[in-house]
Amino acid sequence: MGFASWAGLWFGLALPAIIIMYLFKRKYVDTAVPSHLLWTRILRNMEANRPWQKLQNRLLLWLQLLAAALLVAALMLPFVWVQGGRQGHTVIIADxxxxxxxxxGSEPGGKDERESRLDKMKEQLIAYIDAMGKEEEITLLxxxxxxQVLLSREIDRAALQRAVTAMTADYGPAAYRETLSLAAALTRDDPEANVLIYSDGQWNAAAGSGNIEFEVPVQVVAPGDGxxxxxxxxxxxxKPGRDGVISGIAVVNNYGETPLETSLDVYxxxxxxxxxxxxxxxxGSASVSFEELPSAEVYRLALSGEDxxxxxxxxxxxxEKADSPNILLLSSGNLFLEKALxxxxxxxxxxxxxxxxGRESEAKPPAPPGVKPDIVVIDGPAPAFVQDGDWATLLRxxxxxxxxxxxxxxxxxxxxTETLTHPVTRYISLADxxxxxxxxxxxxxxxxxxxxIGGRPAAYxxxxxxxxxxxxxxxxxDxxxxxxxxxxxxxxxAVEWLQSGRATGLGRSLAGAAVDIPLGADIASADWVPADGYALRTGAESIPAEQEKGVILSRQQAPSIPGLWRFESKGADGAELPxxxxxxxxxxxxxALQGSQPLPIAGAESGAQTLNGNGQDNSMPKSRYSLVYLAALLALIVILTEWGVYQRGRSI
Structure with a gap:
C-alpha cells in the first residue's frame, strides 16, 4: 500500500485538537449532598471547569478520532499495487x-541458461499484453x-504481440534521453496515462546528465538480475614492420569484479x-602483443570461452598498407620511369x-610474383601472358x-594542351x-x-x-x-593516387553508422553479406545496399549487427566486382554490464515502482488501485455512528 499525496498529513493536526478539546471539555458529575442545596449549582460549575482532567474511555472520543484519521488517509490518496487491470493510456518503452x-542471469543448468535479456523482456511484455485492461491503450516505443514508435494507442493484442516478437537488438549508440523525452511528451497533460520502462538499467553516464520531467507514474521492469x-x-x-613482419597488439577490459584468466587467439x-x-x-585491463604473425588480409582476435x-x-x-608500396613494372627498359618510381x-x-x-612459345607464361604488388605499371603494349590465368586475376x-x-x-x-583538375595532375601545367x-x-x-591534346584525350x-x-x-x-x-x-x-584505395578493408565502424565506399560507375547491384564473427554465428541475413533512384549510393549505412561484413557488388553485365x-x-x-546508471527521471509521480529479478514476479508490472473512495466511505460511516451516539445524549 502507498500514498500518492503526503500533503494530506496536514489534516492530521485534527487528531491532537480533538484530544485537547476533550481535555478542556466541561464534565458534569452527579453528586448526592445531604444538605446545603443552594451550593449544588456552584459546585457543578467548579467541577465542570476543571482543566486537564484525566481522559476517560469514551466511545464518542474514539469515534471522532477514527473519523479524523480516515479523512486524513483519504486526503493522502491511498492506493495499493495490484497485478494488471490498467486503464487509460500506457506508454511502454522497450529497451x-x-x-x-x-x-x-538465470541459474546455470536451467532451461533458459543462455536466454538473453531481450528474450526475457519479450516474455514479460507478451504476458502483460495478455492481461491488459479492456479499455487500455498501449503506445509501444x-x-x-x-x-521508434512501433504502435500508437493500440488495443489489438495480436498486433502488439507481433510488434514485440519482431524486436531485435540494436548495437549502435542508444538514444536513451531522446526516447524518454518522447515518452514524457506523449503523456504530458494526460492524467490517466502511465509509463512502463523495460530495461536492464545499463545506461551510460551521458544519459543521466539532467533529469527528464514526467507528470505521470513511471515503473521500471528489469529483465534478469544483471x-x-x-x-x-x-x-x-x-602493422607491418621494416622487413614486412606483421605484429599486432590488443587491449582487453575486465568489467567484472573477480580476476579473469583466459587466452587470446589470433586468426x-x-x-x-x-x-x-x-x-x-x-x-582492470591488459595489453597483449603478438609478434611475427603470418601475412594475411584479415586478422581476427577472439577471447577463449564465453561470457x-x-x-x-x-x-x-x-x-595496413606499408609506407612504401610494392610496384611491379612490366617494361622492356625505361630508365626514366624506373628512377621516377x-x-x-x-x-x-x-x-x-x-x-x-621463349616461354610464351612453349605456352608457359611466367608465374606472378609471390608477394602481391600494390601497383602494376605496364610500359608499352601489354604482354600476351597477362590476358589469362593468374595474371589476368592479378591485374583485375x-x-x-x-x-x-x-x-x-x-x-x-x-x-x-589542357590539364584538367585531378589528383594526378596536381602542380602540373603542360603548356606544350x-x-x-x-x-x-x-x-x-x-x-x-x-x-x-588538340581536343582529344591523352590520359584518363x-x-x-x-x-x-x-x-x-x-x-x-614517343x-x-x-x-x-x-x-x-x-x-x-600518380603513385599516391593509385595506392590511396590499396587498403584491404574499409576499417572499423559502429553499428548503423555511415560508411563511404569507393564504388565504380558500372555497379548495378550490391549487398552486405556476413563474412565472419558474431554476425555469421548468429545467422544474420544479407542486407541490400541503399539506393536512390536506382543508383547504388557511395555512402552506405553499416549493418546493425557486429561482426565482419563484406560489401559485394555486381556490374551491369552480372559480373562480380571486388x-x-x-x-x-x-x-x-x-x-560495462556492471555499474548501471539510475534512470534520468524526475517528477512527483516518477519512480513509483521498480521491479527487478530478485525472485519476485517481474513479468507483470503492477497498477495502482485507489483506496480514496473506501477511506471516504468508512469516514462517513463513522461520522453517522458518532451522530447517533451524540443524539442519544450520552458520551459513554
Whole structure:
C-alpha cells in the first residue's frame, strides 16, 4: 500500500485538537449532598471547569478520532499495487540496446541458461499484453539508436504481440534521453496515462546528465538480475614492420569484479596464427602483443570461452598498407620511369616481357610474383601472358597504370594542351603537348579525362570494378615528358593516387553508422553479406545496399549487427566486382554490464515502482488501485455512528 499525496498529513493536526478539546471539555458529575442545596449549582460549575482532567474511555472520543484519521488517509490518496487491470493510456518503452542481448542471469543448468535479456523482456511484455485492461491503450516505443514508435494507442493484442516478437537488438549508440523525452511528451497533460520502462538499467553516464520531467507514474521492469560481469576486446590492430613482419597488439577490459584468466587467439584469414594467455584483475585491463604473425588480409582476435555478452568478444584488423608500396613494372627498359618510381619511395620490381618470349612459345607464361604488388605499371603494349590465368586475376584486383599500348596511332588536330583538375595532375601545367601521337581509343564509362591534346584525350583515370586505373594514350618512347621537370611530380602524384584505395578493408565502424565506399560507375547491384564473427554465428541475413533512384549510393549505412561484413557488388553485365570488408562493432559503452546508471527521471509521480529479478514476479508490472473512495466511505460511516451516539445524549 502507498500514498500518492503526503500533503494530506496536514489534516492530521485534527487528531491532537480533538484530544485537547476533550481535555478542556466541561464534565458534569452527579453528586448526592445531604444538605446545603443552594451550593449544588456552584459546585457543578467548579467541577465542570476543571482543566486537564484525566481522559476517560469514551466511545464518542474514539469515534471522532477514527473519523479524523480516515479523512486524513483519504486526503493522502491511498492506493495499493495490484497485478494488471490498467486503464487509460500506457506508454511502454522497450529497451533494445546492445546490452539487452546479454544473458539474463538465470541459474546455470536451467532451461533458459543462455536466454538473453531481450528474450526475457519479450516474455514479460507478451504476458502483460495478455492481461491488459479492456479499455487500455498501449503506445509501444522501441529504445534503439533512435526512438521508434512501433504502435500508437493500440488495443489489438495480436498486433502488439507481433510488434514485440519482431524486436531485435540494436548495437549502435542508444538514444536513451531522446526516447524518454518522447515518452514524457506523449503523456504530458494526460492524467490517466502511465509509463512502463523495460530495461536492464545499463545506461551510460551521458544519459543521466539532467533529469527528464514526467507528470505521470513511471515503473521500471528489469529483465534478469544483471549480476554477471563481462570481458571485452577494447582494441586490436596489426602493422607491418621494416622487413614486412606483421605484429599486432590488443587491449582487453575486465568489467567484472573477480580476476579473469583466459587466452587470446589470433586468426589470419581464418587460420589460427597465435595464442597467448592473459590474466586481468577485476575492473582492470591488459595489453597483449603478438609478434611475427603470418601475412594475411584479415586478422581476427577472439577471447577463449564465453561470457554473458558475446558481441564484444572479438575484433578484426586489416593489414595496413606499408609506407612504401610494392610496384611491379612490366617494361622492356625505361630508365626514366624506373628512377621516377623509385624516387617516390616505392620498391620497384622490373620484369622484361621481351625476356619471356621463349616461354610464351612453349605456352608457359611466367608465374606472378609471390608477394602481391600494390601497383602494376605496364610500359608499352601489354604482354600476351597477362590476358589469362593468374595474371589476368592479378591485374583485375590490383591498381593498374599503363603507358601506350596496341592500336592505331593518330596525330591531334592541334597542339593545344589542357590539364584538367585531378589528383594526378596536381602542380602540373603542360603548356606544350608532350607527344605528337595518340592512340585512337574510346574512353570507357568509368574513365575521366585528365589531359587532352588538340581536343582529344591523352590520359584518363577512374575506378574499374572498384580498382584504380590510370591510362596514358601515348608511349613514353614517343614523348618528351620524361625530360620535363614536371615528370617526377606527375609520377609521385600518380603513385599516391593509385595506392590511396590499396587498403584491404574499409576499417572499423559502429553499428548503423555511415560508411563511404569507393564504388565504380558500372555497379548495378550490391549487398552486405556476413563474412565472419558474431554476425555469421548468429545467422544474420544479407542486407541490400541503399539506393536512390536506382543508383547504388557511395555512402552506405553499416549493418546493425557486429561482426565482419563484406560489401559485394555486381556490374551491369552480372559480373562480380571486388568486394570491400568492414568490421562492424557494437557501442563500447554497452560493454560495462556492471555499474548501471539510475534512470534520468524526475517528477512527483516518477519512480513509483521498480521491479527487478530478485525472485519476485517481474513479468507483470503492477497498477495502482485507489483506496480514496473506501477511506471516504468508512469516514462517513463513522461520522453517522458518532451522530447517533451524540443524539442519544450520552458520551459513554
Amino acid at each position: 533494445t540496446s546492445a546490452s539487452m542481448s546479454a544473458a539474463a 522501441k529504445l534503439g539508436s533512435q526512438p 549480476g554477471e560481469g563481462n570481458t571485452a576486446v577494447e582494441q586490436f590492430g596489426v 589470419g584469414d581464418g587460420k589460427l596464427s597465435a595464442s597467448k594467455p592473459v590474466s586481468i584483475e577485476g575492473g 554473458s555478452y558475446a558481441a564484444d568478444n572479438e575484433a578484426f584488423a586489416f593489414r 623509385q624516387l617516390t619511395g616505392a620498391r620497384v620490381t622490373v620484369m622484361n616481357p621481351a625476356a619471356q618470349a 584486383e590490383t591498381p593498374l597504370w599503363t603507358w601506350g599500348g596496341n592500336g592505331e596511332k593518330i596525330r591531334p588536330d592541334n597542339g593545344k 603537348p608532350p607527344t605528337g601521337l595518340l592512340l585512337d581509343a574510346e574512353i570507357p564509362l568509368w574513365g575521366e579525362t585528365i589531359i587532352s 583515370a577512374g575506378l574499374e570494378k572498384g580498382q584504380a586505373r590510370l591510362v596514358f594514350l601515348f608511349a613514353l618512347g 614523348s618528351d615528358l620524361p625530360l620535363r621537370p614536371e615528370f617526377p611530380i606527375l609520377v609521385d602524384n 568486394g570491400f570488408l568492414l568490421e562492424v562493432a557494437a557501442d563500447p559503452a554497452e560493454s
